[in-house]
Structure formats: C-alpha cells, structure tokens
Amino acid sequence: MTLELFKFDTCPYCQRVIRHINSTGRKDIVFRDINEDKEAEQTLIRVGGKRQVPCLFIDGKPLYESLDIIKWLDEHPA
Numbered sequence: 587m588t589l590e591l592f593k594f595d596t597c598p599y600c601q602r603v604i605r606h607i608n609s610t611g612r613k614d615i616v617f618r619d620i621n622e623d624k625e626a627e628q629t630l631i632r633v634g635g636k637r638q639v640p641c642l643f644i645d646g647k648p649l650y651e652s653l654d655i656i657k658w659l660d661e662h663p664a
C-alpha cells in the first residue's frame with residue numbers, strides 16, 4: 587500500500603496529522619509539500635478535485651479532512 591500525505595508546513599490541520607504520525611512512529615508515509623512541489627500541487631488538484639490539505643492518498647485515492655485521516659491511520663497501523 588502506498589501512502590502519501592499532501593500538506594504544507596504552516597497548515598495547522600496538517601500539523602495535527604503530522605504530530606499524530608510522529609507520535610505513532612510510523613515511517614510508511616511519503617510527505618508531499620504542495621507549496622514547494624508544483625507537481626504535487628497539480629496532482630492534488632487533478633485527483634482530489636481541490637487544493638485543500640491535509641489530504642492522504644491511499645494507493646492514489648484521496649482522503650481529505652484531518653480527523654478522518656487520523657481515524658484511518660489508527661485503523662490501519664503500519
């Protein structure tokens with residue numbers, strides 16, 4: 587399973603998800619910063635339909651909303 591978290595650093599909702607990831611110690615998530623990586627930004631808009639972060643791509647399928655992402659991660663430990 588591939589997991590990619592689309593985020594940017596000043597987003598408090600992203601920080602909430604990243605804090606959760608760090609607290610669990612999981613290392614199976616690739617971080618993609620949409621402010622630094624224009625290709626990531628375009629991918630998020632094209633696939634997800636909007637430029638909103640955080641968004642977790644699960645095998646390429648977008649999941650928005652920080653609390654839904656955290657819930658999914660808890661239900662699917664590394």
Ligand SMILES: N[C@@H](CCC(=O)N[C@@H](CS)C(=O)NCC(=O)O)C(=O)O
Nearest residue numbers: 597598599637638639640651652653
């Ligand atoms: N309810 C959302 C809020 C996410 C949110 O507002 N993200 C901001 C950045 S901090 C954003 O991407 N705004 C752009 C937009 O909503 O189009 C969550 O908890 O993930």
